[in-house]
Amino acid sequence: xxxxxxxxxxxxxxxxxxxxxxxxxxxxxxxxxxxxxxxxxxxxxxxxxxxxxxxxxxxxxxxxxxxxxxxxxxxxxxxxxxxxxxxxxxxxxxxxxxxxxxxxxxxxxxxxxxxxxxxxxxxxxxxxxxxxxxxxxxxxxxxxxxxxxxxxxxxxxxxxxxxxxxxxxxxxxxxxxxxxxxxxxxxxxxxxxxxxxxxxxxxxxxxxxxxxxxxxxxxxxxxxxxxxxxxxxxxxxxxxxxxxxxxxxxxxxxxxxxxxxxxxxxxxxxxxxxxxxxxxxxxxxxxxxxxxxxxxxxxxxxxxxxxxxxxxxxxxxxxxxxxxxxxxxxxxxxxxxxxxxxxxxxxxxxxxxxxxxxxxxxxxxxxxxxxxxxxxxxxxxxxxxxxxx
Amino acid sequence: xxxxxxxxxxxxxxxxxxxxxxxxxxxxxxxxxxxxxxxxxxxxxxxxxxxxxxxxxxxxxxxxxxxxxxxxxxxxxxxxxxxxxxxxxxxxxxxxxxxxxxxxxxxxxxxxxxxxxxxxxxxxxxxxxxxxxxxxxxxxxxxxxxxxxxxxxxxxxxxxxxxxxxxxxxxxxxxxxxxxxxxxxxxxxxxxxxxxxxxxxxxxxxxxxxxxxxxxxxxxxxxxxxxxxxxxxxxxxxxxxxxxxxxxxxxxxxxxxxxxxxxxxxxxxxxxxxxxxxxxxxxxxxxxxxxxxxxxxxxxxxxxxxxxxxxxxxxxxxxxxxxxxxxxxxxxxxxxxxxxxxxxxxxxxxxxxxxxxxxxxxxxxxxxxxxxxxxxxxxxxxxxxxxxx
DNA sequence: TTAATAGTTAGATAAGATTACTAACTTATA
DNA sequence: TATAAGTTAGTAATCTTATCTAACTATTAA
Numbered sequence: 001x002x003x004x005x006x007x008x009x010x011x012x013x014x015x016x017x018x019x020x021x022x023x024x025x026x027x028x029x030x031x032x033x034x035x036x037x038x039x040x041x042x043x044x045x046x047x048x049x050x051x052x053x054x055x056x057x058x059x060x061x062x063x064x065x066x067x068x069x070x071x072x073x074x075x076x077x078x079x080x081x082x083x084x085x086x087x088x089x090x091x092x093x094x095x096x097x098x099x100x101x102x103x104x105x106x107x108x109x110x111x112x113x114x115x116x117x118x119x120x121x122x123x124x125x126x127x128x129x130x131x132x133x134x135x136x137x138x139x140x141x142x143x144x145x146x147x148x149x150x151x152x153x154x155x156x157x158x159x160x161x162x163x164x165x166x167x168x169x170x171x172x173x174x175x176x177x178x179x180x181x182x183x184x185x186x187x188x189x190x191x192x193x194x195x196x197x198x199x200x201x202x203x204x205x206x207x208x209x210x211x212x213x214x215x216x217x218x219x220x221x222x223x224x225x226x227x228x229x230x231x232x233x234x235x236x237x238x239x240x241x242x243x244x245x246x247x248x249x250x251x252x253x254x255x256x257x258x259x260x261x262x263x264x265x266x267x268x269x270x271x272x273x274x275x276x277x278x279x280x281x282x283x284x285x286x287x288x289x290x291x292x293x294x295x296x297x298x299x300x301x302x303x304x305x306x307x308x309x310x311x312x313x314x315x316x317x318x319x320x321x322x323x324x325x326x327x328x329x330x331x332x333x334x335x336x337x338x339x340x341x342x343x344x345x346x347x348x349x350x351x352x353x354x355x356x357x358x359x360x361x362x363x364x365x366x367x368x369x370x371x372x373x374x375x376x377x378x379x380x381x382x383x384x385x386x387x388x389x
Numbered sequence: 390x391x392x393x394x395x396x397x398x399x400x401x402x403x404x405x406x407x408x409x410x411x412x413x414x415x416x417x418x419x420x421x422x423x424x425x426x427x428x429x430x431x432x433x434x435x436x437x438x439x440x441x442x443x444x445x446x447x448x449x450x451x452x453x454x455x456x457x458x459x460x461x462x463x464x465x466x467x468x469x470x471x472x473x474x475x476x477x478x479x480x481x482x483x484x485x486x487x488x489x490x491x492x493x494x495x496x497x498x499x500x501x502x503x504x505x506x507x508x509x510x511x512x513x514x515x516x517x518x519x520x521x522x523x524x525x526x527x528x529x530x531x532x533x534x535x536x537x538x539x540x541x542x543x544x545x546x547x548x549x550x551x552x553x554x555x556x557x558x559x560x561x562x563x564x565x566x567x568x569x570x571x572x573x574x575x576x577x578x579x580x581x582x583x584x585x586x587x588x589x590x591x592x593x594x595x596x597x598x599x600x601x602x603x604x605x606x607x608x609x610x611x612x613x614x615x616x617x618x619x620x621x622x623x624x625x626x627x628x629x630x631x632x633x634x635x636x637x638x639x640x641x642x643x644x645x646x647x648x649x650x651x652x653x654x655x656x657x658x659x660x661x662x663x664x665x666x667x668x669x670x671x672x673x674x675x676x677x678x679x680x681x682x683x684x685x686x687x688x689x690x691x692x693x694x695x696x697x698x699x700x701x702x703x704x705x706x707x708x709x710x711x712x713x714x715x716x717x718x719x720x721x722x723x724x725x726x727x728x729x730x731x732x733x734x735x736x737x738x739x740x741x742x743x744x745x746x747x748x749x750x751x752x753x754x755x756x757x758x759x760x761x762x763x764x765x766x767x768x769x770x771x772x773x774x775x776x777x778x
Numbered sequence: 779t780t781a782a783t784a785g786t787t788a789g790a791t792a793a794g795a796t797t798a799c800t801a802a803c804t805t806a807t808a
Numbered sequence: 809t810a811t812a813a814g815t816t817a818g819t820a821a822t823c824t825t826a827t828c829t830a831a832c833t834a835t836t837a838a
Binding site for chain 2: 009010011012013014015016018019022023025026027029030045046047048216217230232234236237239240241242243244245246247248249251252253254255256257259269311314315317318319320321322323324325326384
Binding site: 015050080 | 823824825830
């Protein structure tokens with residue numbers, strides 16, 4: 001927001017220019033929210049007078065932020081109203097997901113929120129450095145979709161590990177070379193636009209916001225093929241931590257009086273090792289934890305399911321005592337393999353928490369969806385904040 | 390903020406009136422921040438033109454929000470500038486603290502942030518219902534300080550327990566009658582102003598914001614005489630939980646495979662029972678946990694101190710894995726009794742976390758200070774949001 | 779069936795109101 | 809006498825209300 005106040009103050013001051021900016025921002029906001037808008041609809045939403053609404057739309061059109069899509073098909077008497085819309089090609093949001101140990105997914109959404117391109121590849125990061133690989137993927141995906149590279153206005157990455165924004169370093173990720181690369185700086189220099197990096201579980205947590213039965217925040221317990229984690233997304237927003245290491249339940253010791261390096265952590269207690277070990281104890285085998293869970297559900301292995309569900313319920317109890325979230329979502333490959341059966345067993349073991357527990361409502365790659373949602377939200381905010389100077 | 394848009398939208402629109410409101414809000418904000426302000430100083434802060442600055446100040450004066458304090462003592466040539474200030478008596482913030490089992494503290498701050506009244510009493514809540522007691526204390530304290538009762542614009546309460554804003558009920562508090570009273574409704578009806586209720590540990594956490602070495606958020610581990618708890622105050626603000634029950638570390642089982650009602654929780658592991666029991670094991674006695682800690686420090690009982698510090702460090706490790714806060718503060722009566730000695734021992738047992746661990750920097754009643762800070766901040770926001778319509 | 783007419787809606791234009799800015803002026807003070 | 813505080817007058821930008829034009833639908837009469 002433009003202000004004439006010399007030092008930046010949280011409470012702005014300004015003159016008539018500010019008023020125009022405010023009204024154009026409002027119009028653009030409603031355009032972003034409403035897909036198409038006539039001048040009359042804009043007036044209903046903003047309360048602006050007819051001439052003002054016309055002028056505001058004209059300026060949005062002239063600046064290239066809005067386009068006209070013709071006129072309404074007459075449903076009532078009178079002339080047909082001119083239909084405006086956000087110019088979808090004015091700016092794009094790009095989302096990148098790094099999968100352990102060698103996957104890269106890129107997806108691009110336009111300003112109207114439509115997915116315009118996506119691609120996934122396996123890349124040997126010992127041959128191509130991870131930052132170069134991401135840059136190449138971004139360029140190729142943009143080019144193949146016929147998108148103007150310079151119009152990519154934001155890039156968000158999801159990485160499997162803790163990202164420390166302060167030092168621009170990725171920790172714990174099982175991706176060759178990742179800890180040595182200053183990823184944000186590398187991509188920002190290449191793309192010439194702001195880059196934001198997220199933990200993959202946090203991105204998956206954001207994707208769960210799409211679940212209509214979740215409101216006012218959620219905690220996601222991620223039971224992944226590679227490991228576990230927690231995403232904390234409360235009413236105030238995502239909790240990422242000072243060094244990007246919030247939600248690392250996997251590193252919490254199970255027994256506070258046994259905290260040595262070989263003593264069990266929650267990774268061993270409810271993560272893939274626990275599933276495999278519990279499976280073996282109940283005579284269920286599989287190539288990985290998700291497969292064991294699939295087999296257990298198929299066989300109706302109540303002994304295994306109850307033992308594991310009890311542990312998961314314990315973890316949810318811990319999270320609830322500390323964070324008291326409105327909803328607890330169980331996600332990740334192991335949870336998906338367990339399906340409604342596992343959620344049901346966890347609910348039975350969770351007593352008072354039962355009604356807060358939900359299965360993941362995201363179909364497909366929750367991490368990729370979440371990071372694309374984050375990128376698109378960021379794009380909208382930046383367009384609102386900067387497009388009208 | 391006044392908008393002409395019919396339905397409330399997060400992005401406002403408006404006409405010239407909005408501009409005046411914005412500029413008066415800005416002026417009021419700077420008045421609240423700066424104690425005194427001349428027109429010239431306001432111009433430097435806002436960038437407003439001379440006549441506008443004059444007019445804005447005039448309107449603030451006429452509405453009773455600002456007062457004149459005379460003129461500057463001439464340091465330079467030219468006429469002496471008129472000195473404006475916020476009218477301290479325009480509105481007041483009241484803070485109430487309920488102490489287990491029978492204490493009530495009331496404090497009142499004026500719009501300039503000065504403490505104008507405070508009083509503490511012991512009240513038998515089996516004789517006087519707790520809501521009546523609070524009402525009486527508020528009336529008496531206001532009257533004795535010569536403050537206009539109708540000018541109390543906000544009331545904040547700190548209660549020892551979980552406050553569920555949804556149902557307006559206080560849980561877990563060891564105060565007779567508290568669970569049955571709808572405290573917010575009762576006080577709001579009596580006072581005719583908005584009432585907000587906080588958990589006491591959360592209030593104490595807010596008080597730690599005053600610590601200059603804390604920035605970007607903190608987690609407070611409260612080791613109180615009555616019990617333990619956690620306050621989570623990250624960059625996004627206080628995490629209170631869906632039912633006001635966030636930070637209840639005391640209810641977390643120590644061993645996830647022993648979750649029965651008689652199995653140990655963190656209350657038993659690092660709370661008052663643990664201090665007394667550990668003290669006994671090391672030959673240190675006292676009437677309560679804080680006294681045991683005082684004695685241990687005085688005697689230099691390294692065995693006791695190291696055993697307890699190791700447990701506290703474990704709790705801090707748990708909190709860091711889940712929340713990754715920039716700072717970890719240890720507070721409460723037990724922590725105060727332990728002083729720098731205890732903090733030092735905890736740091737030694739906490740390894741990588743050591744540099745994040747701080748003792749409480751609040752002198753006096755952290756809960757009462759925190760809730761008064763919360764009340765005053767709320768007052769300032771409400772004055773800015775509502776005073777100028 | 780066709781053509782004229784009445785009524786409604788989209789959008790443009792003109793006039794008036796509000797607010798802020800610039801520039802010149804007045805007054806007080808070292 | 810120069811400088812700084814504050815006021816007054818005039819100008820510019822923006823929004824609003826009121827009015828006007830054009831377009832289109834629906835009704836009605838020939």
